[in-house]
Amino acid sequence: MNIRLLKDKLLSKLMLVLTLASVSLLLVIGIGLYYKSIPILQKLSWGTLLTTSVWKPLKGLFGFFPFIMGTLWVTGIAIIIALPLCLLTALYIVEYAPARIKRILTPFVNLLSGIPPVIFGVWGVLFIIPLIQDHIAPHFVEFSTGYSVLAGGIVLAVMIFPLIVSIISEVLRTIPQELKDASLSLGATKWETIKKVVLRKALPGIVAATVLAISRAFGETIAVLMVCGNNAAVPHSVFDPGYPLPALIANNYGEMLSIPMYDSALMFAALLLFIIILLFNIISRVILARLERKLAA
């Protein structure tokens, strides 16, 4: 008896230690990145690093503003494109599709998430870039190479699509049929029921799915850097090239490290990305908690 109880206690402690270890990894990474960024932070202030736009490592000028904006543009475009499409797809799969089509569609959507990012990158270069260059951009601007934040956003949208669809589908599936029946039995149409009851009930879940997708989109590297032009300037339209933070790190780390401060600057880029994702998650958690409280009240 005592041995069994002891085993029980030991196991629970072991699990606690393992959980703490994996959580503290977050802290360790944060501290590590900060430690590596100290050289550049001693020379340039946070304000200068974050708000200036000149990137000339050889002259010791490190302005991160274009990279921050590049990250925000690409992620923003991706979410604006992906969210409505995902919502309608998830609604179709859960609410409208006949059982047989549902069985075929769901694995297909999931399969999309199994495709390696580099293939999405190639698809972007071969298909999206010419599409933007020849067919979309000419309607709006005089000239665009096609390599742009729009291309990055589109490729990224396709990449986060399966994640958002599968989470929103799960959320929609948890809404009881009886609740929908209650609305239908009052003479509401299916669309009225979805708009006024289903989506309202699913709202916190939809927000959570979006948050998760944005967090993933912030960090997506290879496919984005293949199509977004990688020009260290602040984009002013969707047809301008951009240079997101992950692309900056991936393109340059390991090369040209003989340039003074370059190593530290790239580590600072990583720290920035880390902080952006952390802040974003904290803010969205607060919003989500408020939303849930408001819906419950």
Added chain:
Amino acid sequence: MTQTPHISVQHLNVHIADQHILKDINIHIPDKSVISIIGPSGCGKTTLLKSFNRLLDNTPDIKITGNVLVDKENIYAPDAEVTHIRKKMGLLSQRPYPLPMSIYDNVAYGPRIHGIRKKAELDELVETQLKATGLWNEVKDRLNASATRLSIGQQQRLCLARGLAVGPEIILGDESTSALDPVSTAIIEDLFISLKEKYTIVLVTHILRQARRVSDYIIFVYMGKIIEFGPTEEVLLNPKEELTKEYVKGYIS
């Protein structure tokens, strides 16, 4: 039966996948009375109830043949308009399912969908229906609070008020008191009895005492068939069919 039938079911057959759930149902449900559908679990009671407002339509792999006439209109006719049919019937499910909105908006939900926009008109409707279900005094100071804050019994009465607000002719109850405490159950039962002056009420119940307390007529369903239909006292105390006798005495359940 002397009254004119409100709902007439003719040769109704329901298949779900390869199961024959309802077998050749024929019945005339009289106007302005309470009718209880009784029978053992899985006999098709709820399916029969849901066939009256076409809530079965959303079930996968379902096949429905036959006619259901409501006010002499066949609701399964190819050109029948389903929202108009459902508006005629209020549904009260097993557990209350308040919509994710305020108490006021729950009651106003149906009327708004059917085009009532004026605040004064909605206010009056909400008050009338909340009074009709005895909820007004309990909630009049917190109409904008979320409906999920109410007790289960209050929620069920709110769902009834919500159903009445679209001006139905028929109330369908699917074991509507099975999740409620005895006091709330008694309130709902009394409501059914008082509401039958204006509405035709069809209830599914597995509580024979409840069927006896509230209903004028009883339908006994067994294995997808209607075994017996008649006035409450006759079916319960002096059943004609052997199966009904066994069920009423508790031999089959």
